[in-house]
Amino acid sequence: xxxxxxxxxxxxxxxxxxxxxxxxxxxxxxxxxxxxxxxxxxxxxxxxxxxxxxxxxxxxxxxxxxxxxxxxxxxxxxxxxxxxxxxxxxxxxxxxxxxxxxxxxxxxxxxxxxxxxxxxxxxxxxxxxxxxxxxxxxxxxxxxxxxxxxxxxxxxxxxxxxxxxxxxxxxxxxxxxxxxxxxxxxxxxxxxxxxxxxxxxxxxxxxxxxxxxxxxxxxxxxxxxxxxxxxxxxxxxxxxxxxxxxxxxxxxxxxxxxxxxxxxxxxxxxxxxxxxxxxxxxxxxxxxxxxxxxxxxxxxxxxxxxxxxxxxxxxxxxxxxxxxxxxxxxxxxxxxxxxxxxxxxxxxxxxxxxxxxxxxxxxxxxxxxxxxxxxxxxxxxxxxxxxxxxxxxxxxxxxxxxxxxxxxxxxxxxxxxxxxxxxxxxxxxxxxxxxx
Numbered sequence: 001x002x003x004x005x006x007x008x009x010x011x012x013x014x015x016x017x018x019x020x021x022x023x024x025x026x027x028x029x030x031x032x033x034x035x036x037x038x039x040x041x042x043x044x045x046x047x048x049x050x051x052x053x054x055x056x057x058x059x060x061x062x063x064x065x066x067x068x069x070x071x072x073x074x075x076x077x078x079x080x081x082x083x084x085x086x087x088x089x090x091x092x093x094x095x096x097x098x099x100x101x102x103x104x105x106x107x108x109x110x111x112x113x114x115x116x117x118x119x120x121x122x123x124x125x126x127x128x129x130x131x132x133x134x135x136x137x138x139x140x141x142x143x144x145x146x147x148x149x150x151x152x153x154x155x156x157x158x159x160x161x162x163x164x165x166x167x168x169x170x171x172x173x174x175x176x177x178x179x180x181x182x183x184x185x186x187x188x189x190x191x192x193x194x195x196x197x198x199x200x201x202x203x204x205x206x207x208x209x210x211x212x213x214x215x216x217x218x219x220x221x222x223x224x225x226x227x228x229x230x231x232x233x234x235x236x237x238x239x240x241x242x243x244x245x246x247x248x249x250x251x252x253x254x255x256x257x258x259x260x261x262x263x264x265x266x267x268x269x270x271x272x273x274x275x276x277x278x279x280x281x282x283x284x285x286x287x288x289x290x291x292x293x294x295x296x297x298x299x300x301x302x303x304x305x306x307x308x309x310x311x312x313x314x315x316x317x318x319x320x321x322x323x324x325x326x327x328x329x330x331x332x333x334x335x336x337x338x339x340x341x342x343x344x345x346x347x348x349x350x351x352x353x354x355x356x357x358x359x360x361x362x363x364x365x366x367x368x369x370x371x372x373x374x375x376x377x378x379x380x381x382x383x384x385x386x387x388x389x390x391x392x393x394x395x396x397x398x399x400x401x402x403x404x405x406x407x408x409x410x411x412x413x414x415x416x417x418x419x420x421x422x423x424x425x426x427x428x429x430x431x432x433x434x435x436x
Contacts, residue, residue, distance in 0.1 A: 028064035029246065030093040030102040032086065033076030034112050036228060042070035043078070046224035046231075047217040049260040053234040053242065060235075060255050061248045066101070073102050081112045082126045090133040094140050105137060106242065108150040110172075114165050115155065121164045127171040134179060144180035148245045153186035163342075166360075182245055189240040191393065193233070195273035206232045207253030208265025219260035231260050338368050341430060359389060359396050359431035366425050370401045374414040375432055384408045384434050386415060391427035400428075 031037055031054055040050045054074055057063040066072035073096050075089040086109055096102045113126045137147060151169040154162065169185070176183035196204040204211045204222065211232055213222045224230050229237060235256040243250050254264045340362050373386035387402035400423065403415035 027100060028066060028073050028096070028102040028104075030096055030105045031065060031071070031074040031076055031108075032089040032093060032105065033074075033108040034080045035076070035078035036111065037074065037076035037108055038078055039065075039069060039071045039074060039076075040224075040228075041068065045226060045228060049219060049231060050217060050224050051231045051234060051259060052228075053238040056231065056235045056251070056256070056259065057238050057242065057246070057248075059259060060251050061243070061246070063246060063248070066096075072096075076108075079112055079116070080109070081116070082109045082130050083113055083122075085109075086129055086133045090136050094136065097137075097140060097142060103142075104146045104148070104246070105142060106148045106150065106245070107134075110152045110168055114152060114161070114168060120160075121168075123164055123167045123171065126168065127175065130172070131175055134175065134181070138179060145182060147181040148242070149176050149181055149183045150241060151183070151185045153190075184241045184245070186241075189237050192240045192273060193236055194393075196236075196270050198271070204233075205268065205270035206236070207257050207262070207270065208268035209257065209262055210268075219262060232256050235259070338364075338366070340364055341374075358433070359429040361391070361427060361429055363427055364423055364425050367422065369420050369422050370417055371420055372414050372416050373403055373430070374412055375408070376412055377408045377410055380408045380410050382407075382434065384413070384432060387431045387433075388423075389429040389431055391429065396429035396431065399431075 037052060037054060038045075039055055040046050040052050041048075041055060045052075051059070054063070054065050054071060055068075058065055058068070058071070065074045073093075075092045077085070080089070089109075093102070093105055097105075110126065110130075114121050134147070134149075138144060149172055151172050152165050154165050154169075173183055175181075193204055194201065196206065198205075202213055204213070209220065209232075211220055211222050211230075215221055215223050215225055215227060217225050219231060222230055222233050235251055239250040253270065257263055370388060373388070375384065375386055377384070383405045384407075385403060385405045388400055389396035390398050390400050392398075401417040401419060401421045403417055406413070406415055
């Protein structure tokens with residue numbers, strides 16, 4: 001009989017941060033972004049019923065982005081990046097602010113710096129440019145609570161690209177905390193729409209209409225023909241990430257369907273989905289990774305700073321040998337080792353996460369017994385504790401195993417778990433809690 005022994009390699013982050021209060025809309029709303037935010041009707045994307053999320057909010061909630069069809073306060077343009085275009089977009093936004101035309105700003109830039117970059121993204125440089133231009137907005141007198149920063153969607157990429165997106169998103173989250181702006185994450189949107197699907201994301205129920213996860217300009221497609229989100233998806237995106245910030249009610253499915261000349265199907269109601277959960281802050285000075293620090297499914301009336309940027313300290317392969325187990329005189333047993341996590345060290349470093357519980361999702365392909373967790377440390381200080389949580393929806397659930405707190409050394413730190421636990425195949429969250 002083969003016993004499966006699991007060695008876990010730890011990396012990545014999910015950090016809980018507090019809510020931020022925002023004020024009511026004083027005037028119009030400026031937008032900075034790329035093709036995902038550029039008004040569809042201005043450039044002929046899709047058909048006459050295809051709208052991006054700003055157009056949906058303008059039509060159904062009267063948000064002033066400068067008027068149709070091209071929304072002069074919306075500076076987003078296809079292909080634009082933080083590195084090359086944020087400076088000019090910021091200048092245009094400041095022109096509108098100084099003229100009294102806008103009072104709030106929504107920033108959703110960075111996708112093309114990462115996914116559209118044929119070279120290795122220079123994340124520190126991109127974040128430095130973002131910081132410089134965010135400071136320009138703040139120094140001009142735009143209140144931090146009137147600036148919403150939206151991260152980059154974590155697409156289905158593996159390897160280094162996932163790490164780059166995680167690093168960028170964490171940098172934005174940290175910058176938001178430092179400056180006091182509002183921050184939210186695509187993960188809220190993904191969480192909310194997942195509830196509308198009963199077939200694993202192949203289709204979504206919007207007001208009884210089944211919207212297929214496919215490409216096409218007809219509204220029963222989740223995306224328009226060129227791959228951008230369709231009208232209904234953009235409406236749900238705005239509900240999840242933007243309406244709270246703007247101080248307006250969410251849009252109903254019936255309202256969204258009017259934009260595409262559709263109607264509610266009463267005989268096929270969508271699942272009763274709660275809004276995306278709100279993370280609560282970790283207690284200051286927390287010293288262990290025990291217990292659950294993740295949210296209940298409640299929503300505050302004010303926008304929430306997002307929980308889910310991730311980043312990576314990725315390890316070299318680890319192999320843990322275990323002794324052969326003797327059986328009866330006619331049979332012998334042995335153990336094999338499974339390692340989950342990243343298997344190479346990337347050329348990037350991170351800091352500033354003392355006393356924050358950090359976790360990242362991984363998949364275990366077969367049942368195994370967890371024996372140890374490993375973590376790479378570049379600069380050692382304080383204590384560290386490692387753990388693993390089971391999965392609850394799109395969040396960590398219950399702590400299933402952990403190490404004792406230990407004093408790390410520079411290099412690889414491998415620690416046994418306090419109790420070896422059999423884990424069935426499935427989704428888990430590797431977690432760590434650094435003191436410094």
